[in-house]
Amino acid sequence: MAVQASELQDSPESTTVVVIGAGPAGMTVATLLRHSGIDCVVLERRSRDHVAQRQRAGIVETRAVRMFDSWGLAERVLGGVPYDGILEFRVDGHSRLVSDSDGSEGPPARLCPQQILVQKLTETFLEDGGDLRFEAADVSLHDLTGDRPTVRYRTADGTLRAITCEFVAGCDGDRGVSRTAVPDGELTAYAFDHGIGWLTVLADAPPPAHPLLATGREGFAAHFPRGPHASRYYLQCPPDDDPGAWSDGRVWDALRTRLGDPALVSGPITDREIFRLRSLVHDPMQYGRLFLVGDAAHIVSPMGGKGMNLALYDADVLARAVRDFVRGDDSALRTYSARCLRRVWNDQEFSHWLTRTLHDAGDCEPFLRHLARARLDRLFTSPAAAGAFAELMTGLDPTGEAVSHSALSDVTGGGGDRTGA
Structure with a gap:
């Protein structure tokens, strides 16, 4: 049930960004904003204990580790242990080791369960004076195309609140309120069901x-x-x-x-x-002053470990764009969707390739099984194929960063409201 304006007893609060959702996407956005000295409020409908214990992804890829390192936050927010970059493949019981090292300098990926990352981000955000409100019910978004959106919600004790802001970061996942606040017809959904289940x-x-x-x-x-x-x-x-x-x-x-x-x-x-293994992309990842981040904008098949890492990429791009806006430059905000979607589609393709290869190489129609095993053989024997695989696994491939802001402005028509993939 949405909070109605007539129910509100106090005048609205004000902040720069309201972040909806306290998972890895939301807490990364909030922590980076706070680190930049930008005010934000995080609203999370679940309790802190529930959020801290959610079991999900386990590898923070090399690109994401180096992103946190570039902010000076890697040691504070990343738990777990360094990942040696070795994957083991077994085909009919025969083992092959594949490295995702590309030889570049810098910290490697980390084996860091999602709940540990979220716990450390939360601790860092709160230690730095961040404003994080759990058990926020009936969240609703208003005036997203105006100059000052409003977010309304109900506190755990039933008190009705409203916050006005410059921007809303929708980080509340595939079933959250952020994307449903976008009117029908404003986003194009590209969905794919892989026809595969995992226990x-x-x-x-x-x-x-x-x-x-x-x-x-x-x-x-x-x-x-x-x-x-x-x-x-x-x-x-x-x-x-x-x-x-x-x-x-x-x-x-x-x-x-x-x-x-x-x-x-x-x-x-x-x-x-x-x-079910499924993939989904919403285009654009922005509506007015609402910016969709992570699963609110896209779902990727779990093969390749790209879901959480794409969310971290989106969060980094948005935090830097808001920081630039506060300093007087709105170009990165206008190209947010195009820049993120370029990497999203790149990682979707890689995840789809790996999903089909490993499932088709097993119990599948013989022709497709032989094709999939030929792809695996190439991965195991070709240095070029192994290098391309490593580039995509680490997230250090150049495709997500290859286009300048000015070129992306041409793609988006300058406004970024209807982005092409």
Whole structure:
């Protein structure tokens, strides 16, 4: 239920940016803005404990680590341990190691579970005097095309509040209020259903030496670290499968078979769910003074670990653009959508390629299976193919930064309101 203007008892507060959502996208935007001396208020509908414990992605890619480092924040906001850049692929049980190192100087990627990143960003933001409000209910956005948008919400004790601002950063995910505040017809949605399901399993079991991706006639599986004593596993399954049909014994049997590891050590399973692999891009990523960030603008198949890292990229671009605006230059704000979407589509293509390659190389129509295995063979044997793979995995490819602001102004017609991908 949206808060109505007639219900408000106090005059509105005022700030520069209202950030909707306190996940990795929202807390990165807020932390970078606060680090720049720019006022902002973060509204989050969940409790702090709930946000801090959400289990999601686990690798902060090299580009994102170097982004935080460029702000002087890497040591404060990144937990976990350095990632050595080695991925293990197993095809029919045969192992190949692939490096994503491109030889460039600078800090590497980090194995940092999303909840650790969010916790550290939250701590940093609050230590720096940030304004973060949990359990904000009935959030609604108003006057987004005017000079001073208003955000209304209800506090945990039922008090009605309103905040006017220069900009709204919509960081509340695919099902949040930010994107639904955009009128129909203003955004174009590009959606794709991969027709694939994954059973995801979190267990108190030893992590692998390297992130592991496996494929074979029984289907795809993966094993990723989620801490020194915890692992996340993935098993390909029908998209409409029932997680309740996967007993602990069935899970471990399938993992041992598909990972080609009969001696795989099991442990207590603490969580399991099934989700469909899908991709979605909204274009543009802006409506008036509302800027969509992360999952509010795009969903990417989890293969390749690009979802959270794309959100961090968006957040960096937006924070720098707002900082420039405060200093008198609005060009980066006008090109925000075009700049972000260039990287979004680049990472969507990479994720789609890796998704199809590893799933088609397993239980698939023979012609497609042979094509997928030829792609894997090229990855394992061609230095050029391995180099391109490393470039895309690290996020250090030049395509996201190759076009200048002036060139992007030509693409967007100067206003950035209807961006072409």
